Amino acid sequence: MAIDFPAELQALSSTFGQIEAVLDPAGLERKIAELEVEASAPGLWDDQDNAQAVTSALSIAKADVDRIQAFASRIDDLGVLIEMGVEGHDADTLAEAEADLAVLKKDLASMEVRTLMTGEWxxxxxxxxxxxxxxxxxxxxxxxxxxxxxxxxxxxxxxxxxxxxxxxxxxxxxxxxxxxxxxxxxxxxxxxxxxxHRLVRISPxxxxxxxxxxxxxxxxxxxxxxxxxxxxxxxxxxxxxxxxxxxxxxxxxxxxxxxxxxxxxxxxxxxxxxxxxxxxxxxxxxxxxxxxxxxxxxxxxxxxxxxxxxDIKASWGDQMRSYVLHPYQMVKDLRTEHETSQTDKVFDGDIDDFIDAGIRWRRALENE
Incomplete structure (x- = not known):
């Protein structure tokens, strides 16, 4: 089934616009300007704890702005690629656009998760x-x-x-x-x-x-x-x-x-x-x-x-994730229902999907 590139691009741009509104790049720019003034103060490092807090906040704000700008540029580039492929009836270019679209969707989902982390700490x-x-x-x-x-x-x-x-x-x-x-x-x-966390396996x-x-x-x-x-x-x-x-x-x-x-x-x-x-x-x-x-x-x-x-609503259950290596291979989060059979990848640190699902699950609980 052929991909409706214009519709996909429109949906991508719309979601990014919503995320951008939450992250507030203009507000971040103002924050960066204020922090740069603090960071350039002559006696900044007289108080090392405060200096580290200022430089850390400045680094985070700059990284957020860079991420927003880079993503906007990637969406524009994808639009150009789609236009070239459609006008030139170029299957290879459209295949490249399809691959870029899939990556952008995944990255956008991760960026959206960032907007859900509004807790005090x-x-x-x-x-x-x-x-x-x-x-x-x-x-x-x-x-x-x-x-x-x-x-x-x-x-x-x-x-x-x-x-x-x-x-x-x-x-x-x-x-x-x-x-x-x-x-x-x-x-x-x-x-x-x-x-x-619970592990089931043949004991070595x-x-x-x-x-x-x-x-x-x-x-x-x-x-x-x-x-x-x-x-x-x-x-x-x-x-x-x-x-x-x-x-x-x-x-x-x-x-x-x-x-x-x-x-x-x-x-x-x-x-x-x-x-x-x-x-x-x-x-x-x-x-x-x-x-x-x-x-x-x-x-x-x-x-x-x-x-x-x-409020008598129960808190999280203690057992939140199972790692099964026998008789089948499966890692399953019992709160979010997210699961994968790629157990080796999980134990090698590939847990972003579990973390993202957990953050979305937590926000859903907070909104109940």
């Missing part, structure tokens, strides 16, 4: 923690697979990712790991990955080759900024120092540089061992602790508001 960097659950050594191995999946996702997008802490399991895999992903809207994207650790079901939990929190710092009294925390360890409990550091901070009122525990010095690890641990406490505070406030309003 969606623009922030993300701190992700993966923990093994039920399933013994298979769960620890599954946890390591998930950690690699998210790190590969970040690598695919050119996002900076830094492992902050890893607790290795005795036989294989990891008990837990925490890493930071630094990118515009990292939290907005990864927050929909929070929950319980079972000499009888039996099928094993194992679980891992994913926690995602936004990295706090300078303006939402939470004061943590010294009397509320317990600090332990120890030597960093590798797989199987092997010591990888000859000094007690690793730090574990326990927040006594809440019971939250944060460990850091990636940095070279105890001081650096303590600073990194405090930053993550403050992020978790901020999220806890906001969650308590939200729960109180729901209680006062009589």
């Amino acid at each position: 969606d623009e922030r960097d993300a701190v992700v923690t993966v923990r093994s659950g039920a399933g013994g050594v298979d769960a620890a191995d599954f946890t390591a697979m998930l950690m690699r999946m998210y790190l590969r996702w970040a690598e695919r997008h050119g996002y900076a990712a830094k492992v902050l802490d890893t607790s290795y399991a005795e036989e294989a895999g990891i008990k837990s790991a925490t890493f930071e992903v630094s990118a515009p809207y990292a939290f907005g994207h990864l927050s929909v990955e929070a929950g319980t 650790f079972d000499n009888q080759g039996r099928r094993q079901t194992s679980f891992a939990a994913v926690e995602v929190i936004p990295l706090i900024g300078q303006t939402d710092h939470i004061d943590v009294p010294e009397t509320d925390i317990k600090i332990d120092v120890f030597r960093s360890s590798g797989p199987g409990g092997q010591s990888v550091n000859t000094t007690d540089s690793a730090v574990r901070i326990t927040h006594l009122p809440s019971g939250i525990v944060v460990s850091m061992q990636d940095e070279k010095s105890q001081i650096q690890n303590r600073a990194a641990a405090m930053r993550v602790l403050q992020s978790r406490l901020l999220l806890l505070k906001k969650a308590e406030e939200a729960a109180q508001k729901k209680e006062l309003a009589g």
